[in-house]
Amino acid sequence: MVASVAVIQGAGGSLGSHFARHLLKRTSLSVVGTSRDPAAAKKAILDGAGDGFDPSRLTVLELDVKREDSVAQAASDVEKRFGAKSLRLLINASGVLHADKSIRQVDMDQLLETFQLNTFGHLLAFKHFCRLLPQKNDMRKSQADSADQDPANGAVHPGLSVLASLTAKVGSMGDNKMGGWIGYRASKAAANQTIVTLQRELSMRSTPSIALALHPGTVVGTNLSKPWTREEDAGKKPGVHDADTATAKLLDVISGLGEKDGGRFLNYAGEELPW
Template sequence: MSGSAVIIGASGGIGAAFVAALEDEGAFDIVHGFARSWSGARHIDLTDEASIAAAAAHVATGPAPTLVIVATGLLHDTVRGPEKAMRELDPVWLARNFAINAIGPALVAKHFLPLGAKGKPAVFAVLSARVGSISDNKLGGWYGYRASKAALNQLVRTLAIEEKRRNDRSIVVALHPGTVNTALSKPFQSNVQPGRLFDAERAALQLLDVIEGLKVPDSGKLFDFEGKEVPF
């Protein structure tokens, strides 16, 4: 693909691996990386729409983006982890989950999707999670993470419908990377089956392979790292 590629969350494990892989492939005119911890033109904060708009304006000065990946997510921080039972539900923590896992990516779509050229292939992908699938929920728990990722999946479906009207060659998808050896999964890795904990480089390459194989009818869906559709 020509044009530019954009990685939101480029300072994280998977995000950095995406940037490295795309730069190594050399298929894009330029690869933009943005992160909350970076300053200047490469700064973006998903809880601050003005920073998202500024990042989009920066990208708009160059080749139109044909690939945008939102590689961000919140599962825990230094104080709180995912809820194991409803007695742990807290409105502030729930709101933060939704702000980062659902609202932020939606605002990225708001500002970045219109930058794509009409009539040309383009992919907008967000990292979601299998646990956001309502039909696949067999264990319960993890209320905020599950609900915010389910909301993200619905936002992807809705964005895909509108984007098709603007550009019928555009693809908007959610991707499940599996369990990746990053700070996000670190506290829960002991429960991962042997061979199912991926390093960030492998995860990024797997998802790029999935993206490469996407077709327009795939827009609005959730796919795992093997390219298999995960029911909402």
């Protein structure tokens, strides 16, 4: 059977819930959202989503990225429900921003939470869900190279699986001109390194899968961005979007990638960003 499951880690947030909505509408994949509060996440995904999709394709599981046993259990639940080689797409969308403006404002508790949500949780999701990636022989047997039989409906290249994390342009060391937000920047840079290292491992394994770091731009109206953005600015400046637009653009980027595109750091327009 062709890999037919998309997992959105952090599906209760603005970006995670909109990723899930788009995938329900644009594909025939089974969509699995994960959250510390599954009921709230399901509500966030379905409220205001409108019609045009089958809500029975949505499964929401409990997952707390601060607890590895919780991540492992969610991966086991997906395997039991959908099969051992079922993973087509994983998007890590969890994140937090504590805006320390200088090194003197760094707080240990906030720093630990920042790395737990922005880096370690993403890494642990990769660790436990990776085993659900199909191998090349699985893909051949499934006829996944036939686009008209592919439940991804073009959202992921036929015969390919994608592991992606939302990082951020401010995690780029090459682009850091202003400083500030040191904990957030460091956690995103560490997440980027995780992506590059994971891609090296995927390249040595017999799995047609790629890992990506993705920058959504400045997304207004989210819990993370509300203190620094205005919702009315969406679309008025390059790279400033609402969550619906940002996630649609990132899924468009993913849809255009092939097996040779692993280990890249891309923005919402598919442009390469410096590490």
